[in-house]
Amino acid sequence: MKRIEEIYSRISENSAHFLGYPLAKDFDYKAYAPFLNLCINNVGDPESPSTLAIDTKDVEREVISFFADILSSSIEDVWGYVTNGGTEGNLYGLYLARESFNNPIVYYSESTHYSVKKNLHLLNLKNIVVRSQPNGEMDYNDLESLLTLNRDKPAVFFLNIGTTMTEAVDDLDQIKAIIKKYAIKDYYIHCDAAFLGCIAPFVDPKPKFDFSEGIDSISISGHKFIGGPIPCGIVLAKRKHRNRIVNSVSYVGTLDTTITGSRNGLTPLFLWDFIEKHGIEGLIKRARKSQELAAYTEKRLKEIGIHAWRNNDALTVVLDKPSKKLCEKYQLASEDKIAHIICVPGIEKSQIDAFIKDYEKELLVLEAFI
């Protein structure tokens, strides 16, 4: 059908060009095409079968077990499921936090993804925005002064393990030191590792963000560093939190532990396929290659006189916002005066070179006017 062909061409053309979003492009799931003719539904809890037996829950459990492992835990201690993306995982973590205490206060930095504010609103959770440092990391002095005023209230710390704009990582050690200093007994730690969840376990030095550090839950996007045609994600939480909210539903014969009832059965297949093909070694290789490309991008930008920087070995290169025309051509996300290029798998050096060439041309034209 002509209309569908046009939509296909538009999307494939546009995905070939974007540089500003954390979406890996190097996947190939054509082998799974036959599943498109099936009705698949992972309704309810991944560990509990349903009377509707058209699911991929066995594969989903393997995916969860892989993530539990790279996040320094095991399925004996943590539980999780494949979500529709990072936003749902954050909503879930905050939901578990809310159910853990009476009227807790959520602390999160101003660099946090926009969806979190909405999640807090949906859950009717009291919350306080903490200032950020210029690199996007939480301002711990501000956190401390806010917490001093609310020492008597249970606290939920919502940490960014890679902020959207600058890939900044909040420092769990600093937050733990504040918790200790004010003797906060009732607290919950959720990590939003939408992009970095599949990278941070393999970075040296490794940020402190996983279950070995005492976190309560974590959300990761599946379609970002791993990549895939359908948005998805992984949420993991300590089992005791999931057990607190479990309900059984006789209608589908399963446990109602997830945010949505019906759940995607295709995305667990894609994540499982990635894990089978690449495993931990593959993730490490992808991370290193992407870091090298990010280092190259930063260097090239500086060489043409652009102010560019990265947080440590980030895949995100922050740069002064170029013209609207360039932002549109390369689909660069921007905020205030900055834009970023995210060096995900599937982005080639030649694309970076083409961007640099275009940017250089623009600078020459500008110089001619001065």
Ligand SMILES: Cc1ncc(COP(=O)(O)O)c(C=O)c1O
């Ligand atoms: C830090 C962070 N958290 C959450 C999200 C939302 O994730 P998703 O788009 O998978 O729902 C994003 C998306 O870019 C993000 O960068």
